[in-house]
Amino acid sequence: MKCYYQGCQNKGITKEHIPPKSFFPKGEKEQLLTVKSCEIHNNKKSTDDQYILAQICMNASPSNRAREVFLKKIEHQLDHNNGAFKRMLSQGSVALNDGAVKYPVDAKRFDEFFTALSCGVIFKTCDCQVPENYLIHHQYLNFVDEKNRPSSERAMLREFEQLISGEPLKALDFGKPNTENERIYTVKVFGMPGFKSSITVVHIFYGKFKVISLLTNVCRERS
Known part of the structure; x- marks a missing residue:
């Protein structure tokens, strides 16, 4: 079986957790979804995982489990290596x-x-890679820069959020990856099954930190 990552032709000989194990409190293993990964795309860069987790927790706290996870997973690492991680987070x-x-x-x-x-x-969700003709970009709704958008863009984004706030319509129900621990991470996938349209992935961490990933089918958009 191929690696999960878009365009990768290597075999999936390891397992990649989505999201990483570090995002979940100890003992809550029901959410540990895995996909096949090659060694290159297996997320072994724990520094990046911890950096993302720290930022998500700081932007989501004290909602839901974010503060708890920060205290248990991040706080004790802040002073490691003479405070290198703390300096990295606070720089600027x-x-x-x-x-x-x-x-x-x-x-x-x-x-x-x-x-x-x-x-x-x-x-x-579908046991195959994202096709190479899809471009992927992300909207981070909790960050200040996202909130400083022009009013017209904010209005469009709010309207778009309303469209994806509920469950996907049958025609746009791409499928479900079977996430179970909703207090930590939930995800919804909007799009026509079989990659017949562009796809929207809505990630929510700790009930508050929301990211919208837009997977645009470039060939279809240009046709």
Whole structure:
């Protein structure tokens, strides 16, 4: 069987967790979905996983389980290696007038993480890769830059969110990867089965942190 990652021709000889195990509290293993992965695309970069997890928890806390996961999975790592991880998270941070702190986000890391996660979700749903004619990009609804969009774009985004807030219509029910631990991670996939349309993947972590992954069928869009 091929690796789960879009366009990869290597065999899937290892297992990749989607999302990573570190996102779940100890003892909650019912959510540990896996897909076949080659060694290259097996997510062995724990620093990236922890970076993404820390940012998600900081943006979702105290909602649902985010604060708990941060305290158990992230806090004890902040002072490792003379505080290297803490410095990485806080580099470029800005103190706001209301006492809050605005932290910068490494967009490239987030895009790479959610592209891999979306590829895994699709592979788990239909047992095949995202076709190479699909372009993947992401909207991060919890980040400040997303909220600073022009009013016309915000209105369009709100309308789009309403369309995908419920369960997919039958014609756009691409399938379900069978996520079970909704307090940690839920995902919905909108699109015509068999890759007959573009696909929208809605990820929600800890009931609050939402990412919309847009998988655009370039050939169909141009036809």
